[in-house]
Amino acid sequence: xxxxxxxxxxxxxxxxxxxxxxxxxxxxxxxxxxxxxxxxxxxxxxxxxxxxxxxxxxxxxxxxxxxxxxxxxxxxxxxxxxxxxxxxxxxxxxxxxxxxxxxxxxxxxxxxxxxxxxxxxxxxxxxxxxxxxxxxxxxxxxxxxxxxxxxxxxxxxxxxxxxxxxxxxxxxxxxxxxxxxxxxxxxxxxxxxxxxxxxxxxxxxxxxxxxxxxxxxxxxxxxxxxxxxxxxxxxxxxxxxxxxxxxxxx
Amino acid sequence: xxxxxxxxxxxxxxxxxxxxxxxxxxxxxxxxxxxxxxxxxxxxxxxxxxxxxxxxxxxxxxxxxxxxx
Numbered sequence: 001x002x003x004x005x006x007x008x009x010x011x012x013x014x015x016x017x018x019x020x021x022x023x024x025x026x027x028x029x030x031x032x033x034x035x036x037x038x039x040x041x042x043x044x045x046x047x048x049x050x051x052x053x054x055x056x057x058x059x060x061x062x063x064x065x066x067x068x069x070x071x072x073x074x075x076x077x078x079x080x081x082x083x084x085x086x087x088x089x090x091x092x093x094x095x096x097x098x099x100x101x102x103x104x105x106x107x108x109x110x111x112x113x114x115x116x117x118x119x120x121x122x123x124x125x126x127x128x129x130x131x132x133x134x135x136x137x138x139x140x141x142x143x144x145x146x147x148x149x150x151x152x153x154x155x156x157x158x159x160x161x162x163x164x165x166x167x168x169x170x171x172x173x174x175x176x177x178x179x180x181x182x183x184x185x186x187x188x189x190x191x192x193x194x195x196x197x198x199x200x201x202x203x204x205x206x207x208x209x210x211x212x213x214x215x216x217x218x219x220x221x222x223x224x225x226x227x228x229x230x231x232x233x234x235x236x237x238x239x240x241x242x243x244x245x246x247x248x249x250x
Numbered sequence: 251x252x253x254x255x256x257x258x259x260x261x262x263x264x265x266x267x268x269x270x271x272x273x274x275x276x277x278x279x280x281x282x283x284x285x286x287x288x289x290x291x292x293x294x295x296x297x298x299x300x301x302x303x304x305x306x307x308x309x310x311x312x313x314x315x316x317x318x319x
Contacts, residue, residue: 040319042319043318043319044319045319129319130319131317131319132317132318132319133317134315134317137315137317154319155315155316155317155318155319156316156318156319157316157317157318160316161316162313162315162316178293178295179286179293179315180284180285180286180315181284181296182284183282183283183284185282185283186282186283186284186315190317190318190319191318191319194318196318201319225293227313236291236311237291238288238291238292238293238311239291239292239293240292240293241293241295242295243295243296243297244295244297245295245296245297
């Protein structure tokens with residue numbers, strides 16, 4: 001796997017995006033060189049990883065400490081019935097590697113913590129937050145700000161989704177904590193407690209994959225917040241600037 | 251004058267601040283925890299709520315963070 005050229009097989013595999021002026025030969029080589037860190041391989045991480053692997057992202061790193069359970073199969077589309085009980089990262093790698101054997105897939109069968117966050121995040125070009133809890137979300141945000149990494153974050157519950165993109169390469173432009181301050185009164189709604197529309201995660205995870213490609217290919221360089229309602233199909237784009245009182249990015 | 255909060259119409263007094271409207275609304279709706287506020291599709295930092303005076307037709311969106319994924 002040379003990072004500077006595309007084999008004939010790769011040219012054939014990616015032909016339908018190579019013909020796009022937005023991708024092309026040079027763009028495909030950028031995708032091949034890119035390292036993307038996916039934190040959480042659940043409802044969001046599965047579709048995001050599928051599309052990123054299919055698109056030819058050169059190196060994907062999957063972080064998750066969970067095992068595949070029957071309740072996951074309603075929405076976590078990388079897993080099959082015969083993967084039950086297996087580590088999600090390893091099960092996901094099996095599915096992704098059988099889709100694209102031209103890319104490198106690393107697995108970290110751990111939760112993201114203060115201990116492993118630095119090494120994992122500094123090694124990535126782009127970080128996808130596909131986690132299911134606020135502790136991880138604030139941790140990912142803090143380290144992405146510290147190491148100036150692009151953070152593409154999504155979340156979904158019931159029939160509503162949020163997509164947030166933070167280009168931390170520019171200092172002080174705003175971060176996750178500028179939008180949502182941590183609160184001890186925060187209700188910890190997640191898919192386990194409140195339920196979620198399965199295909200909504202497909203939409204939000206795919207949006208994360210699209211924005212990942214946009215960033216790598218240079219089509220995107222702004223912070224963004226989008227909310228999506230799966231019932232009304234309304235999508236709302238909200239612009240933001242940094243909160244001058246933010247203790248993380250200011 | 252009329253404004254909307256999360257797509258619902260509300261009548262408020264003239265020259266009232268965003269902070270006042272939010273206190274009222276969050277009490278009424280029992281909103282706990284942190285939330286973000288957008289005025290006409292632009293987020294307003296918490297520190298600016300009190301000095302942001304609302305105008306007729308303003309559209310406010312109050313959004314709670316979602317953790318699920």
